[in-house]
């Protein structure tokens with residue numbers, strides 16, 4: 001995701017709110033499911049099953065929610081981008097890890 005340049009206090013406040021909401025998103029019961037054949041595409045579902053989910057593209061920096069359409073950023077995109085970074089860190093650690101052979105005996 002490209003850096004966003006903020007020129008006014010209202011936009012700065014809005015972005016701070018988005019960051020705070022993103023940090024709480026999974027704890028509030030939001031869930032996500034990756035697309036089968038597209039590593040950067042995710043369905044993000046609100047905790048309320050009556051509400052529709054959104055499609056987030058972490059590579060393009062896109063979310064299908066109304067908030068993103070208005071502001072070009074939203075909590076779903078920020079939370080999902082952070083989650084992908086976390087998953088990548090875990091994968092790198094898994095790739096780097098070699099079990100100590102002696103410990104198996």
Ligand SMILES: [Zn+2]
Nearest residue numbers: 063065074076
């Ligand atoms: Zn969104």
